Amino acid sequence: MRVERPWGWYEDLLEAPGYKVKRLMVRRGCQFSLQRHHHRSESWTVVSGDGGLFCDDQWHNANPGLMLTIPCGAVHRARGGEQDLMILEVQHGSLLSEDDIERLQDDYGRVIS
Known part of the structure; x- marks a missing residue:
């Protein structure tokens, strides 16, 4: 299922204990939160587009x-960047939910003080 966000969207592709695979699309000129996770690591592979x-x-x-x-x-x-950025993300860890996002800066007002 695709989950819309202000910066683009993501969808879960596969999940099992200890790992999850997602596809992320970041719209051109947009970015997601400056963030960190306390219970997981991630590996990103750029599959199309450009950016940073x-x-x-x-x-x-x-x-x-x-x-x-x-x-x-x-x-x-x-x-x-100039084009939409498509990333495959593999998460590894003990908590693989959106609850493990600490937003440090966000263009869309989602930082909780």
Whole structure:
């Protein structure tokens, strides 16, 4: 099922104990929250589009084929560029829900103080 967000959408593709696979689409010119997770790590693979991926104080040019590992606790975000950015995300950890998102900055007013 596709879940719409202000920055684009995501859909869960596969889930089993300890891991989950998602497809994320970040609209061109949009970005999702600057965030971190306390119970999971993530691996991102860019499958189409362009933009930027941020992790641990470093931006990476996002082009098809780029793979990025996001350790548990690392501050990260993705941004669409000239085109929509499509990412396959694999999560590993003990809590694989939207409840494990700590938003540090958000363009859409979703940071909870």
